[in-house]
Amino acid sequence: TCNGWLALKPKRWSRLLVLSFIALRSCAAFYLPGLAPVSFCEEGTSGDECQSTIQLFVNRLDSVESVLPYEYDVFDFCQDAEEKRPSENLGQVLFGERIETSPYKFNFNKNLTCEKVCTRTYDISAKDDKKKLDFLKSGMQGSKCPLTPKLIIDNMPVTWCYNVEDNQKYCNPGFPIGCLVTPDGHPKDACVINSAFNKKNMYYLFNHVDIMITYHSGATEGWKGARLVGATLEPKSIKHEDENKLTCDGPPMEIPNEFTSNTKVTYSYSVKFVENNSIKWASRWDYILVSMPHTNIQWFSIMNSLVIVLFLSGMVAMIMLRTLHKDIARYNQVDQEEAQEESGWKQVHGDVFRPPRKGMLLSVFLGQGTQIFIMTFTTLFLACLGFLSPANRGALMTCAVVLWVLLGTPAGYVSARLYKTFGGEKWKTNVLLTALLCPGIVFADFFLMNLILWVEGSSAAIPFGTLVAILALWFGISMPLTFIGAYFGFKKPSLEQPVRTNQIPRQIPEQSFFTKPIPGIIMGGILPFGCIFIQLFFILNSIWSHQMYYMFGFLFLVFIILLITCSEATILLCYFHLCAEDYHWWWRSFLTSGFTAVYLFIYAVHYFFSKLQIVGAASTILYFGYTMIMVLIFFLFTGTIGFFACFWFVNKIYSVVKVD
């Protein structure tokens, strides 16, 4: 349920934020490059250097329990007379961000008390009004959690800060539109903030906001105007008796569950400007994080995971080095006859480079996996440096998509080169599959999701024009680049192998349980997954709670951990089954680490049932639709890591043993 909404959200969030923040800070010496501060000054003194009007923007509304966000205008709130949307980048559109101007406008450093925005009346005789009011109520209630609109000033979230357990303050970049006291007198969700909200079966609408803006004045530092360094708000529920003379004191704005009398809602706001020159513009997002109540336990658990990784790596490296060293020494010492009676990985030297079955599919997967790997690495690296900070809205997604498109060439090259090495002849099929297979699956899935969103009328639906643009990027840029890569891949000679392959395949001896393919593959994914699952929890939280802040430095760390564990687990298991004289390692290495994606899927299912309060078929389908895309991408990503690690390993060990 959502009863712990106030207390729960910060708990889930804070850890991620604080940790990522620490990671980011150690990762990035500088902050938000590419974003220039805007100067504000009082009315009358504005000019080219500074502006006096402050425009409040509003982003879509969302809730913890639904994946479907709503646009601000679908609710009967005050609308801005001039509908003007700031231009949005591809990433914002893909993420369903729809930023609109709001009717809240004011001048810099001009305190306002209890300004009226608009009045909405609901007449019991008008059928439409009942519908509007019901929709508003459904937003206050969700079916469990209220919807929260997100206000934005000067590209910075307006946060709602409140106390949580241990007298800590938590700042949420959104506020509920209202709350509900259940028929049994239980104040739900945000209603706990005020003990006056106590009438049974009553909705309390937050129709008033007290906004406080903190600014850093340039007067002492020699530049004109001031920069905004903080914006917080406090939602209030006030029933305005006289809509033409607002006083902002009065009983709460109650909306009973039954619509039996005409209702009038007046929206209002107050603004207060406070100077604080100790906050720097460059670190104005910090307070969101600093106010987090953070749990040391979580920090320790991350450290633990890191320590385990390091410890395991040490163990693996030691065992491998010593045993391998011994193996190699033994193989290279003894004469031929004795060696024939020996068992071990050397025995399969004539088969280990026998091309895999379904080499076409494997090479296509590896080509696309390489594309995804380089894309992820570059995106995370840039994000880590602060280029894709949350203040640069949508930049992360835009960067990832553009990189993916531009990385068609390595995909084509890797796929073609490996396919040629596997002795494949159908190069046209190979090129086409590399360019079309996985992107096609993702696009089809994405398209289906969008159909659902269109039907549901959610703001996350991608406009038709954007879909066409995505197709154009794919077919117009990515595909030709893939062809170029494939051309070069096929022109090169196939990869050289350290040992010759025999004509006749060798019989594979009876395998023990642990070296059989299926148990081996299932075991392979456990180790990498074990290292990322805590982090995965935060990532899922950040995706499904529609918030993305500061996790990049941290994600980069996870990326490295994953890279190491996937490689090590695959090499280790590969070594064991080669020792058992099972030489089918091509697919097996790919699937061993790729199996992490299956655990990811299982975890996502578990997360869905245990952590999310998603209701409705559309939301559920969307959740699993997006999860499938994630799982597929993750499968290619981890599989490719495992494959190349194992490829390197097998090449290495067979090039050092003497084979006549």
Ligand SMILES: *[C@@H]1O[C@H](CO)[C@@H](O)[C@H](O)[C@H]1NC(C)=O
């Ligand atoms: C606005 O209100 C704040 C806090 O009450 C006060 O410190 C500030 O001086 C006021 N600003 C103006 C321009 O009146």
Ligand SMILES: *[C@@H]1O[C@H](CO)[C@@H](O)[C@H](O)[C@H]1NC(C)=O
């Ligand atoms: C300015 O902000 C800092 C950091 O949030 C705070 O510690 C300090 O008390 C503030 N100063 C004033 C004058 O409000």
